[in-house]
Every structure is written in C-alpha cells, then in structure tokens.
Amino acid sequence: MTALGKLFRTTAFKLSMAYLVIFVLFASAILGYVAFNMRRLLDEQVSLTIEEDVKGLVTQFNSGGLRRLVAQIERRASQPGSSLYLVTTPTGETLAGNISGIDQEGLLDAGRYQLFYRVLEDGDAKPHRALVDTIVLPGGFRLLVGRDLSETDRFRGVIRSAIGWSILLVLMMAVAGGVFVARRVLGRIDAMTAPTRSIKAGDFSGRLAVSGTNDELDRLAQNLNAMLDRIAELMAGLREVSDNIAHDLKTPLTRLRNSAEEALRTATDTEEYRLTLENVIDEADQLIRTFNALLMIARAESGNATEGMAAFDAADVARDVAELYEPLAEEAHVTMHVTLPEKLPLYGSRELIGQALANLLDNAIKYAARDESVSEKAEISIGAVATGTGIELSVSDNGPGIPEADRARVVERFVRLEGSRSRPGSGLGLSLASAVARLHGGTLRLEDHAPGLRVVLAIPKRGIGS
Secondary structure, eight states, X not given: OXXXXXXXXXXXXXXXXXXXXXXXXXXXXXXXXXXXXHHHHHHHHHHHHHHHHHHHHXXXXXXXXXXXXXXXXXXXXXXXXXXXXXXXXXXXXXXXXXXXXXXXXXXSSOEEEEEEEEEGGGSSXXXXXXXXXXXXXXXXXXXXXXXXXHHHHHHHHHHHHHHHHHHHHHHHHXXXXXHHHHHHXXXXXXXXXXXXXXXXXXXXXXXXXXXXXXXXXXXHHHHHHHHHHHHHHHHHHHHHHHHHHHHHTHHHHHXXXXXXXHHHHHOOSHHHXXXXXXHHHHHHHHHHHHHHHHHHHHHHHHTGGGGGOEEEEHHHHHHHHHHHHHHHHHHTTEEEEEEOOSOOEEEEOHHHHHHHHHHHHHHHHHXXXXXXXXXXXXXXXXXXXXXXXXXXXXXXXXXXXXXXXXXXXXXXXXXXXXXXXXXXXXXXXXXXXXXXXXXXXXXXXXXXXXXXXXXXXXXXGGGOOO
C-alpha cells in the first residue's frame, strides 16, 4: 500500500472528511437561508418602491389629468437612476416614458409581472429584466411603473459566487487539515507501534513512545506501557520460578530418590523399609506443599483469585488462624499474644488472607523458638487495627529478625537467608503473603521489632467493604 493510500485509510482522515461533509451541509444550509431571505427582502423593497410610485402618479392623474401625469413622468424619467415609466394610449401608443421594446400584449391587462424591455437611448441594446405594475387609468390609458432587476440579479450572482467560493475554500482547507491531522496521528501511531516488533520477538524492554501532551494517545501508550511492565514482571517471575524449581526442588527430589535407592540396597527387614517409606512420604509432602504454595502465588499474582472475593470479618479470620497455630506454638514453647478488635470488615479473598496470616504465624513460631538453655522467653503476637487509609494485620516475634538490607530480597520466591537454611521450609511464605497483599491493592511491610521482626499486611480502603 502506498503512503498516500495508507494516509487516506486512517481513522483520523476519515473522521476529518466526515466532519467536513457535515460542516459543508450546515454551512450551505445557513448560506442558502441567508441568500433566500436577502432575495426576499430585496423583492419586497422593489415591490414597495413600485407601489409608492404608482400611488403618487395616480394622485397626480386624479388631480391634474393626463397632462399632469405625462409631465410628472417626463420629469421623473429624465432623472438618473430613476425607475421605469411608461404611459400609453388605449391602443398602445407611447405618450411618455423611458423604456421601449415592450411586448404590447403585456400591457393589455393590469397586474404585476416581469418583462423584458430596452432603454430608449440604447437602441437595439440587450433587453433588461424588470418588475412592473400596470394599471388601467380612466379613458383606457395604461400606466406602467417598474424597477430594473439588473442590480438584484448581480447581487444574487455575488451571493452565489460567494457561497461557491466559500464551500470550495472550506473543502480545500478541510482536505489540507485532514491530511495534516492524519499525518500527525499516523506518525505518532507508527512511533507507538515501532517497539511492538521487538516485543513480538520476545524483548519486553521496549516501550511505546509518549509525547508528553497527555492526550488520548498518550494515555493509551501509558496504559499499554503499564500492561507491558506487568507482562514483563510476570514473565520474569515465570522464568524465576522455573529456575528456582529447577534448582531448589532438585535437591529434595534427589534426596527422595537416594533414600529409596539406599533402602533397596541396604535394608534387610520390614522396619528399615518402613522408616525409608516414612522419609519418602515426608519428602513428598514437603514437595506437595511447595507446589501448592507456588500455585497459590501464581493464582494471586495473575489476578484470578478476585472471583472468590466477598465481604468478611478479618478479625474473625485472624482469630481462627491464631487458634489453629496455638498448639504448634505451645509445642515450641512460644507464648502467643492475640490483640484483635471485635470486628474488622474487609472485602477480599478470605482463603488467601487466612493463608497469608498462617504463613506469617508459621514463620514467627519457627524463628522465635529457641533452646531451653536460653533464658529469654520466646513470644509472638498477632494484631489487627483499622487505620485512616485501610486496615493492617500484623505478626511480630522476638526472634533474630531480618537485617534491613535483606528485607526486600526475602519476599522473593525460594529466598532463604544463611541463618534459616537449617530450618524446615521452602522460602515461599513471605512471597505468598506479598502476592496476597498486591492482589488486594496493599503492601507487605517488614519492620524491626527490636528484637525480632514485625510483618505488616496493609490493605487500603478500596479493599474494605461492609
């Protein structure tokens, strides 16, 4: 397709042409209405002038007879720019006037009509068009009074010419404007679509150009860029998950296989086989938990979990989770403190909020627990408060905490700090809680509890319902 054809096929050019047609129709209607009214006004003025002239001449005839009428017509006909006058005998012979060459049959009947005439001084000049009134005077004499319509015709020609040139000028300017607008829009569209070639090839670093005018194309580009940022983030997360699965799940799978192989090679009785199978089941359970956590994170980050959102009491969910983990805390010799309001309405996913709190409590119990030789008592607390901007669910412990430099990294999948590698877990607890917070439009904050760590799940007001 040629560049001109591509230009003419743009939506901007088509819209410009559509607006042009509408504008021309309205402009033609307005100009036609103005021309029609001006023509009517001129005709009325001519008719009024003729009527007044006729009245004056009839008065002169009634007061002075035919002689005075002829004298008045000769005087008026001699004045420059005068009206048209003619007095004839009953047989059509001219007595006085300033016109000739009139069809005599036009004078037989009284009335108003248009006719063609020649001026006496012009000889055989081209006939002129005039509007006249003919009346029959006593004695059968005819009186004709009229006005030449040449000026009116010229004025109408000027109006028609002005309308034609105006419409032509509008058409030319509109086409030029349409081409200009279409070229600018097409140029911006081409600039916006240029990065899509690299994006289609798999390079998500390209972004659509933004001119800075904040018009509809800029807003479209900004929204598409935000979408590309999100897609790039999801693709990076997918690659990260794939890499993490390949590295972090390889060890437990290898350990599971080695246990089974060792049992086949060295076990001599049923008890040894039983212990090996129990170890295999434990490893398999841990793998299942890891995959479940990954699926739940993927579900939260993809936004598919919004289908199950409803209004619920977040304080009630927090109490249920605390009650569920209370036996585990007692077994680890950890004291749990629960500080919750009577009600804390929230609109969101009850299942995911509960799972996020469960992960935070599990981490708190695991890292707050200590040997019996340590005199300091292990404590954790779970709380929830309503703030001016939303609600905050928090879980605190007095364990070793997390250095501030590592707090942004520990929310990533499978990240485990050096001090926690000896403890059971997959490194997905904080990652899931962070994904749940983002799903609800909130954030996950890691704060210093001095000593220990305080994790806050903050959800804004737009996630709160009644």
